[in-house]
Amino acid sequence: MPNPLKIEDSIEIAKSVDKVYAIYMDTDNIPKVVDGVVRVERLSDTRSRWSWERGGLSWTEEMELVSTKPNERAEWKTGGELFTCKAVTEFHEVDGDRTRVVHRNEYVPRVGGDIASLAGSTPLGPIVDEAKHVLKATLRKAKQYIEANGG
Template sequence: MSTIEKSITVDIPVTTAYNQWTQFETFPKFMDGVERVEQLDDKHLHWKAKIAGVSREWDAEIVDQTPDERISWRATDGTTNVGTVSFASSDPSTTQVTLRLEVEPEGFVEKVGDALHLIDHEVEKDLANFKEFVEAHGYETGAWRGDINPGDAGTSTTGFTDPLLGGGAGAASTEGGLAPAPTDPLLGGTDLGAGVKREDDDPRI
């Protein structure tokens, strides 16, 4: 298992940085190796990506999520990986984003890539692209403000913020289920009823 940890400072408030990272389906817009991320529900994702040039697919579960602090996940099948992204406010308009990954290279090609630090380079580039993406927008394209605690049995508190309205966290929730996701006509958001606000292709991006 290879461990990679990288940090970057972004010139946006911590809440904006965190909110943008919850929009997993936008990852292909700034992560070069990520081809597709499907949000299955508030805790589960399906990934398709190239790792050191090798195409892989896997399912992942979010195991720990605290707004404005961290998101942790683990692969449940396919490519073995565990990760945490954490957020620390340097000042009201600056955030340090730290991404820590533990990846198990699979096959000769990935082992060579790992030895040459290609995965390490990809992570560093992805963070730089995230910085460019979110700073260019100046606000998040959506948000999920729920909490997921280690050991949760599939129930979480769901809440959304609207960056254009400045709404607070936890604005909507349902007992034992998911709140409907708002749509934003300016961002092309789509209500998919899965507790996640996704955006369609945005011509401004």
């Protein structure tokens, strides 16, 4: 069984949990809250195609909404040629006007071994650092957008 790369981060947003959840779950808002996503095409109630631009590269991937628990949790998955990713976002009410958003990504290589095997001769450190950077940038972008536009 391949070893996954797991990253997690969180941020507090000065809006109620129902407002934060509603913005996160609206497909039209994804480019506004996810760093690097420039366009989302809704394919069905549970599937969408995300177009990314990051570091001079562009690509698309299909995302599937696996499960939701309104105002508490949402889980997505995607599968690329090299790895699959499971993303879980949890929404925790701090008080009536503040929400803690916790986001976890788990990357599993499709090839044997672990994520390090995807890097070839490149040290794993920069890959992990970039994944953490993207998650942190996404949470900051989400906070900024939601606090300015969350009603």
